[in-house]
Amino acid sequence: MAAPRDQLGVLEAQGSSGRQGSWGVKVAFPSDPAAPAPLCPHGPTLLFVKVIQGKEETRRFYACSACRDRKECNFFQWEDEKLSEARLAAREAHNRRCLPPLSRVQCVDRYLKFIELPLTQRKFCQRCQQLLLPGDWEKHREHEVLGDISVSQLKRPSQLLYPLENKKTNAQYLFADRSCQFLVDLLSTLGFRRVLCVGTPRLHELIRLTASGDKKSNIKSLLLDIDFRYSQFYLEDSFCHYNMFNHHFFDGKAALEVCRAFLQEDKGEGVIMVTDPPFGGLVEPLAVTFKKLIAMWKEGQSQDDKELPIFWIFPYFFESRICQFFPSFAMLDYQVDYDNHALYKHGKTGRKQSPVRIFTNIPPSKIILPTEEGYRFCPLCQRYVSTENQHCEHCNSCSSKDGRKWNHCFLCKKCVKPSWIHCSTCNHCTVPDHSCEGPKDGCFICGELGHKRSNCPNIPASRRANKAVRKQKQRKSNKMKMETTKGQSMNHTSVTTRKKRRERTHQYLCS
Numbered sequence: 035m036a037a038p039r040d041q042l043g044v045l046e047a048q049g050s051s052g053r054q055g056s057w058g059v060k061v062a063f064p065s066d067p068a069a070p071a072p073l074c075p076h077g078p079t080l081l082f083v084k085v086i087q088g089k090e091e092t093r094r095f096y097a098c099s100a101c102r103d104r105k106e107c108n109f110f111q112w113e114d115e116k117l118s119e120a121r122l123a124a125r126e127a128h129n130r131r132c133l134p135p136l137s138r139v140q141c142v143d144r145y146l147k148f149i150e151l152p153l154t155q156r157k158f159c160q161r162c163q164q165l166l167l168p169g170d171w172e173k174h175r176e177h178e179v180l181g182d183i184s185v186s187q188l189k190r191p192s193q194l195l196y197p198l199e200n201k202k203t204n205a206q207y208l209f210a211d212r213s214c215q216f217l218v219d220l221l222s223t224l225g226f227r228r229v230l231c232v233g234t235p236r237l238h239e240l241i242r243l244t245a246s247g248d249k250k251s252n253i254k255s256l257l258l259d260i261d262f263r264y265s266q267f268y269l270e271d272s273f274c275h276y277n278m279f280n281h282h283f284f285d286g287k288a289a290l291e292v293c294r295a296f297l298q299e300d301k302g303e304g305v306i307m308v309t310d311p312p313f314g315g316l317v318e319p320l321a322v323t324f325k326k327l328i329a330m331w332k333e334g335q336s337q338d339d340k341e342l343p344i345f346w347i348f349p350y351f352f353e354s355r356i357c358q359f360f361p362s363f364a365m366l367d368y369q370v371d372y373d374n375h376a377l378y379k380h381g382k383t384g385r386k387q388s389p390v391r392i393f394t395n396i397p398p399s400k401i402i403l404p405t406e407e408g409y410r411f412c413p414l415c416q417r418y419v420s421t422e423n424q425h426c427e428h429c430n431s432c433s434s435k436d437g438r439k440w441n442h443c444f445l446c447k448k449c450v451k452p453s454w455i456h457c458s459t460c461n462h463c464t465v466p467d468h469s470c471e472g473p474k475d476g477c478f479i480c481g482e483l484g485h486k487r488s489n490c491p492n493i494p495a496s497r498r499a500n501k502a503v504r505k506q507k508q509r510k511s512n513k514m515k516m517e518t519t520k521g522q523s524m525n526h527t528s529v530t531t532r533k534k535r536r537e538r539t540h541q542y543l544c545s
């Protein structure tokens with residue numbers, strides 16, 4: 035039974051489903067909305083439908099909401115499939131086996147014991163990604179163990195833990211200091227007192243660090259993340275093990291109430307949600323989840339017309355898709371940089387321009403972008419824009435999306451990328467080396483003209499990034515091979531060990 039699971043997300047961006055030449059899967063609505071979705075270890079599954087050439091297949095199926103790779107979670111069930119009692123029992127047993135090794139309460143208990151230990155007894159197993167109490171030492175004797183874990187290390191778990199970079203689940207790309215500091219300063223300038231961090235562990239820790247160091251900016255933060263390792267470092271009121279694709283709290287009602295209380299404190303005043311989901315994730319289930327968090331915040335609100343302030347960090351080519359669900363959102367020009375993403379990081383090793391932006395319902399006029407990093411204020415648009423993003427008098431806006439100067443096309447009546455030309459056969463602007471023969475010569479993925487499969491905005495960013503990273507790695511590896519022949523040997527062991535270590539930790543965390 036082949037589940038078309040790996041194609042998830044292809045149809046997602048820009049609402050491309052239904053176009054000729056497209057294929058993939060999209061989220062569907064259950065025929066019976068009252069019937070609960072079957073559960074996988076990551077909570078309620080989502081209903082998907084396969085779409086080929088714009089046509090939805092009739093048979094729909096449930097699959098994991100969080101993992102876009104069957105290797106990570108292989109849940110599959112046709113919508114109309116009836117399971118035997120035995121299979122249902124086996125599934126329940128599997129879900130139970132996949133529970134984290136420790137309950138939330140046990141984690142907190144261990145953490146409290148750990149911080150009581152003298153420095154010399156505070157150890158962290160790098161292989162198991164776990165803080166060790168003296169009773170655990172023997173079991174980890176042969177593992178790589180870090181000693182003398184200081185309080186400042188405990189306060190920066192995102193630096194102690196290695197990022198889970200598996201693209202199809204965690205895609206844990208951590209903010210570069212510059213972007214993280216910018217966000218913290220901005221939140222403080224805007225006067226927020228509480229931040230609900232959904233999938234932003236590094237921002238969460240920087241907010242807490244800033245608050246403990248500076249009494250004037252005493253912002254509180256609550257982290258919701260699927261990465262269970264973080265539960266070792268926080269008490270119940272500052273971390274919830276959570277799945278943002280189905281609004282599932284792994285620790286049940288108690289955790290949900292922590293989140294509710296956090297959102298509704300001070301009658302909901304002074305709180306903002308900041309989220310940076312995995313880029314390969316589907317926008318629709320995320321939007322459904324965020325609307326549930328908004329509703330939770332609204333319950334505690336007296337004024338109906340207010341909106342929960344949100345920063346949703348995502349690549350710019352998802353603009354139309356995000357605005358479809360949140361019409362009041364605007365995209366800021368600020369380019370968010372990451373530490374561990376070869377393409378989305380600033381400077382020499384990354385490309386200069388990160389495609390990741392902030393989408394928000396806070397008026398852009400209130401958000402000051404740093405002029406020393408190449409932003410300027412446009413008095414006509416009443417917002418900060420990239421310096422090269424010039425105001426187009428015909429569009430009456432600073433129209434560039436990617437930070438470069440775009441050119442106005444009078445025939446298309448809009449600004450277009452600088453490399454594009456107006457093709458009189460196609461009757462619109464597009465890349466110069468296109469073929470004018472119609473949809474079959476357009477993009478293989480979405481059928482649109484103007485870009486090729488490799489640049490399709492409908493491929494999740496992560497996939498494209500992967501490809502570019504693979505290319506980069508290939509180049510590097512070719513270079514290394516050349517160097518090897520010059521007498522150097524490659525260290526295969528370290529790569530294998532790292533891979534094994536990751537697999538083991540993944541078992542510990544997710545299965």
Ligand SMILES: C[S@@+](CC[C@H](N)C(=O)[O-])C[C@H]1O[C@@H](n2cnc3c(N)ncnc32)[C@H](O)[C@@H]1O
Pocket residue numbers: 099100203204205206207208209232233234235236237238258259260261276277278279310311312313
């Ligand atoms: C792109 S990273 C963002 C990290 C952020 N840039 C930072 O530095 O704080 C995505 C984050 O979302 C988390 N995540 C991935 N899938 C998730 C899910 N289904 N539910 C909740 N969190 C998830 C990852 O563990 C990771 O921390």
Ligand SMILES: [Zn+2]
Pocket residue numbers: 074075076077098099100101107109
């Ligand atoms: Zn799952």
Ligand SMILES: [Zn+2]
Pocket residue numbers: 159160161162163173174177
């Ligand atoms: Zn260990």
Ligand SMILES: [Zn+2]
Pocket residue numbers: 412413414415416424425426430431432
């Ligand atoms: Zn302007």
Ligand SMILES: [Zn+2]
Pocket residue numbers: 426427428429430433441442443447448449
């Ligand atoms: Zn224009």
Ligand SMILES: [Zn+2]
Pocket residue numbers: 443444445446447455456457462463
């Ligand atoms: Zn044109």
Ligand SMILES: [Zn+2]
Pocket residue numbers: 457458459460461464468469470
């Ligand atoms: Zn043409």
